[in-house]
Amino acid sequence: MKLTTSIKAYIKKSPFLTRIALLFLHLRPVLRPSCWRRYVRFFRDFLEFRKMSKERSRLSVSFLDHYPCLEDNTSVTHFDRHYVYHCAWAARILKETKPALHVDIGSSLYFCSMVSGFIPMEFHDVRPPDLELTNLAVKVNTLEKLDIPDHSVVSLSCMHVIEHLGLGRYGDPLDPNADLVGIAELKRILAPGGDLLIVVPLGTPKVMFNGQRVYSFDLIKDYFAELELKEFAFIPDSAADGHLIRKPSPELIASFRSGCGCFWFKGITR
DSSP: OHHHHHHHHHHHHOHHHHHHHHHHHHHHHHHSHHHHHHHHHHHHHHHHHHHHHHHTOSSOOOGGGOOOOOSOOOSSOOOOHHHHHHHHHHHHHHHHHOOSOEEEESOOHHHHHHHTTTSOEEEEESSOOOOOBTTEEEEEOBTTBOOSOTTOEEEEEEESOGGGTTSSTTSOOOOTTHHHHHHHHHHHHEEEEEEEEEEEEESSOEEETTTEEEBOHHHHHHHTTTSEEEEEEEEESSGGGOSOEESOOHHHHHHOOSEEEEEEEEOOOO
């Protein structure tokens, strides 16, 4: 342990050695034997495919146009469990509620663009995308200070967003309490009886600077205590623990270690 620490300290003293160490870190995935095997297969397949194409010429095949995809030869299709499942969960909620208009604050563009195909959608983000679709209005807004009237939104979502606020990741000012400010804004604009969909990472509460915060089930319930929790769904990090689990029992919730929490809150009718 002391030797490793001494080596690290020695490397840090030398700008040249530091650059070499950083280069090695960047190249380390490429230097793995498994990566070289993929390149061998790529070149072998390219030569075979080019030979086949010469016999049945239809499109040009040149190595100058090569586009190696070396990670896709898998036995199953891998995907981001959090994002695929939470978007699917939210879409199913909206199918059930059938709002005349849905307002989203900073969630996945895949979710907003697809749902706008059957529900008119407003997408608000501090970094507006250059995206044009029918039924989708893109607006510039910041979650910490939304330019939306009080109690005016009947159907609202903010998914995998609040955990990032105030960490500087997206160029926003550093603020340890920015997530609480954002939560207060969501509650402010939600109409009485309105629907609010919230998605955050769940686990042992902590800040993983500057990537995200992690919350617990009870913390999120406390932050939105003024609202009614209509449904909770959980997406475990590991497929071995399940997939999209809607309405898990309290015992099952207590057994979760880490994953993605999906909360459907209802505004209290005044």
